[in-house]
Amino acid sequence: MRTRTIRETRKVPHTIDGRTVLVDEPYDVHVPVPPRDWDRTVRTGVVAVAGIIGAASIGWSTASIGALLDLVVITPAAYAAAAVFDLVWIACMALEWLARYDPARAALPRRAGYVALAIAMAAVGVHGHIEAQLVIGIVGATVSGLAKGLWTLVLAHHATPLDSRTQQWVDIQRAEAGGRLAMVAVRRELTRADALVEAEQAALRTTPDPSPETPEDEAETPDDAPELPGSGPMTIADAVRTAVSCGINEPDAVLRYVRKVADANAKEESVRRTLRMARRTA
CATH class of the missing domain: 1.20.1440 (de novo design (two linked rop proteins))
Incomplete structure (x- = not known):
């Protein structure tokens, strides 16, 4: 059996003037050489x-x-x-x-x-x-x-064809991965469309947004409505999620809460779109 020599090192004690330290000592190791892979050579x-x-x-x-x-x-x-x-x-x-x-x-x-x-x-x-x-x-x-x-x-x-069951498993995994990849483009398209709609509505809006809080709004709020946390500051998305988690799903009530704790000039369409997304993920 053929072998080849590999130079390695090991730690050995070395003493001078009564003080011993570990130093590197090289040594040779003979390892067997595997036989030549003629099949691979021929394929190459x-x-x-x-x-x-x-x-x-x-x-x-x-x-x-x-x-x-x-x-x-x-x-x-x-x-x-x-x-x-x-x-x-x-x-x-x-x-x-x-x-x-x-x-x-x-x-x-x-x-x-x-x-x-x-x-x-x-x-x-x-x-x-x-x-x-x-x-x-x-x-x-x-x-x-x-x-x-x-x-x-x-x-x-x-070529290495797969058996029928393994091929079906691969096809299912490939289809699922393709579906996830397709949804990335679809979500990007929908987000872009929503942004265009919001920009168009903002450009066409000629009247200022209603005040963030009016006595009429307070009068319309039911006495038994759940108490919402009023701490801030919050982002619009955080405020919407907080309202949904407290059981408030009415768009007008959520809008009032967002304008109270997050952004007094929050756009109604933005709040409604965020509310729809929060309902889907809730």
Whole structure:
């Protein structure tokens, strides 16, 4: 069994003139070396070969299709468009790789990749036909086919489909996470809409807000209404929550309380919106 040497240190006592201290002493440790993982080496080599072949395919297809398109457009645009043909099916393979644990999601990019590959191979063959070199065009088209075929085998080797129950569990978790993510955007949209409505109403309001406290308001307040704490200062949201927690749900009563302990100029619409939110979370 092969071993390798590791240099480590340990604390040892060292005495000079009757005084002992702990000092570092290096020492060697021989640890076994695990056997070489040939499976991983082979997989790495195959992926490297597939990458080289893919790069060669892009180069060949771009040169061939670029020469074809160069007959009708300027050279930079022709070769830029030619690069798209192979890059599309390569991008589809990347999406297929990301969905390697979900065969249903991987099916669409796989089919799209085959369609893009067929178009790229046909374009290379057409270039050979136009140049009166049909055989060369067919051979050149097989370059992209071989690259796609090798990458398909590599993806199939790394794909790990889940069993039915585990796949259903993953789908449910993904749906719940997607729903929470969607609600973030929905709440942001609703908040923005409420703010726009409030701004529009404030701009159209031509009369001042009513006084925070009037004798008529006091007369309308029932004698048996719950006693609300009057300590402050508070924010509008805190005042609304305090009123709700004390059993006051009437919007006018809550508005009077907010203007008393939080903001004498509190907007009615703001208080009502905060009251609705407090009722939903109560």
